[in-house]
Amino acid sequence: MDTAQLMQEAIKARTKAYTPYSHFGVGAALLDAEGHIHHGCNVENAAYGPTNCAERTALFRAVADGHQPGSFQAIAVVGDTEGPISPCGVCRQVLVELCAPDMKVIMGNLKGDIQETTVRDLLPGAFGPSDLKHSDNE
């Protein structure tokens, strides 16, 4: 599956977004090791904090289907932004936890702009599992 196809899946996923507060829908499409796609959209909440983003919806559901962290091939994300949409910090932290550092992240918008990056470049020097384990208290 190429980049353009994965982005098309993200655009489809975006149509399911639940955004009564921001009216800002985002879609994501995650490609697993077997070449299957997992759709995600953002799901908002009146209390804001419990809101979940599209990228995380796709990642969490894939884990719930038994896919191993680190096994994913790529994720595409799309929103109605001026340039390609950028994942928020929470999603970047979840990407670091569940994806390989060099996994491809494809960011786009509805006008067709596309930009590619990697998990590592989205969260340079990320806080991760190894940091927790160093502590004397552990």
Place this chain on the structure above:
Amino acid sequence: MDTAQLMQEAIKARTKAYTPYSHFGVGAALLDAEGHIHHGCNVENAAYGPTNCAERTALFRAVADGHQPGSFQAIAVVGDTEGPISPCGVCRQVLVELCAPDMKVIMGNLKGDIQETTVRDLLPGAFGPSDLKHSDNE
């Protein structure tokens, strides 16, 4: 589908939990209006805050599949707790947002204890969409 069957699905979902930090796996099974099941498990994060619970994984993925908020029939949740497991406050807030107030919530543990409640009873006098809309600033 009866309560015992839905709980069995939650137990299956629990086997996929990603819990390297707490080692406390939780599973959820959400029954949609058409009688289909959506599995969820908790997915933890080294940074703790981005951790997602089983109930929310099930709810978010069902929304991403196009199910309408308010249309779900029931959710079962299970963990290795002494009594039936209780949803956390974040999940209760998401249940309030995405489910009917009288939707059934079935809580269980691995020993087979089961307790039933409703979304409304889990979060009495919940903060919800109507509260946000009253504001003069809106």
Place this chain on the structure above:
Amino acid sequence: MDTAQLMQEAIKARTKAYTPYSHFGVGAALLDAEGHIHHGCNVENAAYGPTNCAERTALFRAVADGHQPGSFQAIAVVGDTEGPISPCGVCRQVLVELCAPDMKVIMGNLKGDIQETTVRDLLPGAFGPSDLKHSDNE
């Protein structure tokens, strides 16, 4: 300090709310064991999820000042709602973690309506520290 005074402090705290997205300001005033007040307001985020509520701001800062979980006397919360404002599920979960079950929670609005409840009644059968500890995996 009586209920009306604590509510006045919550109203003062509300003036500092950072709410560029919802325009829905909330204030909180936490009374510690020594009778001092800790102000909190909501602080929003473009990504919604990292938004923090007023109650949590007050609780987190009091802990950072060395106050022991369980030692607080009361908290007042206020927003521009039709009836007395209700804490969200995330805040209820944090109240359960950091406050005694019978601690007083005073909810109000700008019209002067006031309602009192307790931490326990806000999150019946709450998931708490003891649930985590039961697990075989711990």
Place this chain on the structure above:
Amino acid sequence: MDTAQLMQEAIKARTKAYTPYSHFGVGAALLDAEGHIHHGCNVENAAYGPTNCAERTALFRAVADGHQPGSFQAIAVVGDTEGPISPCGVCRQVLVELCAPDMKVIMGNLKGDIQETTVRDLLPGAFGPSDLKHSDNE
């Protein structure tokens, strides 16, 4: 106030951390425009998701005290990590919201290692307020 002094304040703040689950305490010290210090520590939760980090505690309390987003001078963060501690993605997203892009972020550990970066470099191409505003739906 120099870097070493601000780091000393973060180390003091760390002593207040509430970490019954990870036993991984983090401290933060935020320097405001007037040269005053705001302490923060992490405050954990049995439900993991409502956990708050040290950096956010410091930032939220400073906003609650009336300090304007964008007005802060620097923040220091410290934990018991092998190298200088790195802020999680959630905190980076909050830094982007509340601090100038070139604000200094000082990361350290208990062995005295120190590294400096900026808000901008912690979250390259961050999702921010301007992204939300572009949407046709707004």
